Amino acid sequence: MKSFALFRKDWESELRTRYAINALAMFVLVTISVIMFSVGDEKISEYLTGGLLWVVIFFSAMSGLSRAFVSEEERGTTLTLQLIASPTTIFSGKLLFNLILVFLMNIAITVLFSMLFESFLIKNVSLFLIAFFLGNIGIAISSTMIAAIISKASSKGTLYPVLSFPILLPLILTLLELTKFSMDGNSISGSTIEIAVLFSYDVIMGTASYLLFDFIWKD
Amino acid sequence: MTSYSVELNDLVKYFGRRLIFDGINYSFESGHVYGISGPNGSGKSTLVKIIACLISPTKGKVKHTFAGKVVEEEALHNYLGFVSPYLFLYDEFTAEENLAHVSKVRGIKFNKERSDFLLSEFNLYERRNDLLRGFSSGMKQRLKFAFALLHEPQLLILDEPTSNLDSSGKEKVYEFIQSEGKTKVVLVASNEETDLALCEKIVELRDFKNQASRK
Numbered sequence: 361m362k363s364f365a366l367f368r369k370d371w372e373s374e375l376r377t378r379y380a381i382n383a384l385a386m387f388v389l390v391t392i393s394v395i396m397f398s399v400g401d402e403k404i405s406e407y408l409t410g411g412l413l414w415v416v417i418f419f420s421a422m423s424g425l426s427r428a429f430v431s432e433e434e435r436g437t438t439l440t441l442q443l444i445a446s447p448t449t450i451f452s453g454k455l456l457f458n459l460i461l462v463f464l465m466n467i468a469i470t471v472l473f474s475m476l477f478e479s480f481l482i483k484n485v486s487l488f489l490i491a492f493f494l495g496n497i498g499i500a501i502s503s504t505m506i507a508a509i510i511s512k513a514s515s516k517g518t519l520y521p522v523l524s525f526p527i528l529l530p531l532i533l534t535l536l537e538l539t540k541f542s543m544d545g546n547s548i549s550g551s552t553i554e555i556a557v558l559f560s561y562d563v564i565m566g567t568a569s570y571l572l573f574d575f576i577w578k579d
Numbered sequence: 580m581t582s583y584s585v586e587l588n589d590l591v592k593y594f595g596r597r598l599i600f601d602g603i604n605y606s607f608e609s610g611h612v613y614g615i616s617g618p619n620g621s622g623k624s625t626l627v628k629i630i631a632c633l634i635s636p637t638k639g640k641v642k643h644t645f646a647g648k649v650v651e652e653e654a655l656h657n658y659l660g661f662v663s664p665y666l667f668l669y670d671e672f673t674a675e676e677n678l679a680h681v682s683k684v685r686g687i688k689f690n691k692e693r694s695d696f697l698l699s700e701f702n703l704y705e706r707r708n709d710l711l712r713g714f715s716s717g718m719k720q721r722l723k724f725a726f727a728l729l730h731e732p733q734l735l736i737l738d739e740p741t742s743n744l745d746s747s748g749k750e751k752v753y754e755f756i757q758s759e760g761k762t763k764v765v766l767v768a769s770n771e772e773t774d775l776a777l778c779e780k781i782v783e784l785r786d787f788k789n790q791a792s793r794k
Binding site: 440 | 634
């Protein structure tokens with residue numbers, strides 16, 4: 361309940377300040393527009409659109425998800441949070457906020473992709489949805505943790521993608537593979553190893569984040 | 580027995596290679612107002628942050644006890660009220676929204692009656708529905724007291740409590756320090772003589788710079 365209260369506080373604050381939503385919306389629109397201008401009338405392959413989808417998602421996450429902690433640090437309200445909640449509550453609340461943001465952002469990106477790119481055709485929708493669901497959870501957990509780390513640093517803008525790349529790379533590679541499988545129409549039972557990798561990634565990152573957050577949060 | 584106590588055992592703090600203080604042994608008990616004084620840079624704010632478990636000491640320990648039981652660091656925020664110039668509330672919320680959010684995140688039901696009482700006491704009731712971004716620094720300082728006192732904490736840490744306040748604001752703060760100090764632990768970190776005049780005991784940080792220690 362405390363985490364949910366923190367999420368509500370962040371959500372109401374976001375609706376008033378538009379710290380993350382504006383950054384994300386602009387980034388998504390600009391990136392997709394650039395891709396469309398670059399492609400022009402050329403017909404691009406299915407696999408390439410699948411790859412581009414995750415590239416856009418990865419960089420959109422870079423531009424918006426760090427706000428969860430960076431905005432607190434910039435406004436000087438980190439101390440206020442430390443005084444009203446335990447580290448576990450803070451991490452859970454921020455994670456919930458980023459989860460909602462990631463799902464909203466990625467649903468919008470995927471819908472835009474399916475409307476704008478003819479070759480973005482998913483033959484096994486269930487497999488894609490499983491990958492999408494587990495992938496979003498992984499992106500939200502990793503981004504929340506990295507945001508907490510970089511919020512204490514002076515060069516936040518550059519540090520976020522640098523730290524995110526090695527942490528998110530195994531996740532993005534697995535997601536690319538599963539997107540390719542879902543475009544080929546592979547069955548879920550034929551993709552269990554990749555799904556297990558995604559699931560394990562989420563569990564490992566989730567556990568590590570909860571264990572390590574206390575150390576990151578306190579000076 | 581619902582007394583609160585804070586024990587500082589051999590506290591040492593370095594920032595890099597610079598010694599801030601060394602060998603602080605002290606104990607704070609309910610029903611007293613304590614002062615922490617020292618020149619600029621002597622570590623007053625650092626000490627109160629260590630007491631509030633916001634930063635760690637280089638060596639030594641801080642032990643919080645309530646009603647004979649040790650208060651775990653994870654739960655300390657429920658017992659602690661903190662006011663300082665480097666504490667900021669949310670500018671995009673109104674005064675009342677700030678207090679309501681803070682209560683809910685703490686896991687306690689928002690007590691509107693208590694909130695109204697504190698806002699009236701600190702002369703903010705009429706402005707309770709205004710966004711904080713329109714508040715002056717003195718009004719924000721007054722609101723910090725409502726924030727610190729809302730959940731009726733057992734330990735009240737006031738770092739430079741009267742900064743930005745006008746004379747009526749200072750009077751109100753002194754009134755609260757005296758009334759809260761009757762039953763709770765109140766720590767006032769300040770250089771202002773008028774602030775320290777309210778304190779029964781004063782920890783002088785100058786004395787803890789060179790391996791000195793005292794009880």
